Amino acid sequence: MKDSSNLRFSGRHVFITGGARGIGREIAKQFAEEGANLSIIDTNKADLDTTLTLLNEKTPGSHFIYQGDITQREKVNVIVDAAEAIAPIDVLINNAGIAFETPFLEISTEEWEKVLNVNLTGFFHVSQLVCRYMVKRKRGIVINMSSKNGLDGEAGYAHYNASKAGIIMLTKTMALEFAHVGIRVNAVCPGYIETPLSKEIDSPEFTRDFVNRYIPMNRPGAVEDIAPVFLFLADSNSSFITGQIIIADGGQLSGQKPGKYFI
Numbered sequence: 001m002k003d004s005s006n007l008r009f010s011g012r013h014v015f016i017t018g019g020a021r022g023i024g025r026e027i028a029k030q031f032a033e034e035g036a037n038l039s040i041i042d043t044n045k046a047d048l049d050t051t052l053t054l055l056n057e058k059t060p061g062s063h064f065i066y067q068g069d070i071t072q073r074e075k076v077n078v079i080v081d082a083a084e085a086i087a088p089i090d091v092l093i094n095n096a097g098i099a100f101e102t103p104f105l106e107i108s109t110e111e112w113e114k115v116l117n118v119n120l121t122g123f124f125h126v127s128q129l130v131c132r133y134m135v136k137r138k139r140g141i142v143i144n145m146s147s148k149n150g151l152d153g154e155a156g157y158a159h160y161n162a163s164k165a166g167i168i169m170l171t172k173t174m175a176l177e178f179a180h181v182g183i184r185v186n187a188v189c190p191g192y193i194e195t196p197l198s199k200e201i202d203s204p205e206f207t208r209d210f211v212n213r214y215i216p217m218n219r220p221g222a223v224e225d226i227a228p229v230f231l232f233l234a235d236s237n238s239s240f241i242t243g244q245i246i247i248a249d250g251g252q253l254s255g256q257k258p259g260k261y262f263i
């Protein structure tokens with residue numbers, strides 16, 4: 001592991017799930033630009049390879065990729081042990097997630113279980129396995145990716161909304177159990193962010209209409225809007241913050257978007 005001194009996360013080991021593309025890749029990139037060493041677990045080998053090339057070309061640290069599915073506990077166990085054998089994990093970012101639209105009455109048991117397995121049970125597996133190491137060391141940071149949908153519902157996404165609401169309570173409970181041993185646990189709730197996932201689900205017309213109706217800042221979020229929130233929650237600027245939910249949604253949850261402008 002390299003220690004590129006004088007950078008904000010020099011020599012720190014950041015373990016991130018779903019870091020091969022989208023918001024996760026940007027989080028990995030921004031940590032790595034600040035000197036961190038990354039371990040990335042993702043199901044998609046091609047995207048993992050692209051991300052590793054990008055990190056190795058542009059950032060100073062040592063980076064590792066692991067193809068794996070966070071729902072497969074035994075495999076995750078092997079990966080966490082392997083990453084820990086390289087260097088203690090300082091920061092865990094639970095980011096991997098899936099989403100698709102299904103009207104409530106049409107959600108099959110398979111669809112329900114698929115979303116809950118990745119978005120909630122997967123977070124539980126990774127968190128428990130990594131936190132067993134962190135508790136022994138009496139230090140660590142965990143940051144969970146929830147969503148605006150975990151606080152405020154969206155029709156057509158009952159499975160997704162339920163999973164993201166579950167992450168909020170998982171976050172608070174972990175924070176309560178770990179606060180006295182020096183482990184902080186927080187969650188981030190992004191609003192509408194343009195990523196490969198949102199582009200797969202929504203047409204450009206839908207996105208334009210959604211922004212016009214609901215987002216006071218009049219634009220969709222970008223991955224670059226979200227990654228810095230994770231860096232803030234991982235460094236000493238947030239040293240007394242735990243069990244919190246940080247919303248980054250362009251103002252969407254502040255209330256109804258104005259029908260007319262005053263300024």
Ligand SMILES: NC(=O)c1ccc[n+]([C@@H]2O[C@H](COP(=O)([O-])OP(=O)(O)OC[C@H]3O[C@@H](n4cnc5c(N)ncnc54)[C@H](O)[C@@H]3O)[C@@H](O)[C@H]2O)c1
Pocket residue numbers: 017018019020021022023024041042043044047068069070071095096097098099118122145146147148189190191192193194195196197198
């Ligand atoms: N895009 C948004 O508008 C938005 C808003 C709020 C929250 N989020 C959340 O942010 C996270 C990232 O979303 P994104 O938009 O970047 O999605 P994305 O699909 O672009 O990236 C998600 C990554 O997770 C990986 N992944 C999926 N299932 C996995 C599994 N079982 N094991 C390991 N890796 C897995 C994918 O291969 C992919 O690389 C998700 O948790 C999502 O719910 C996204």
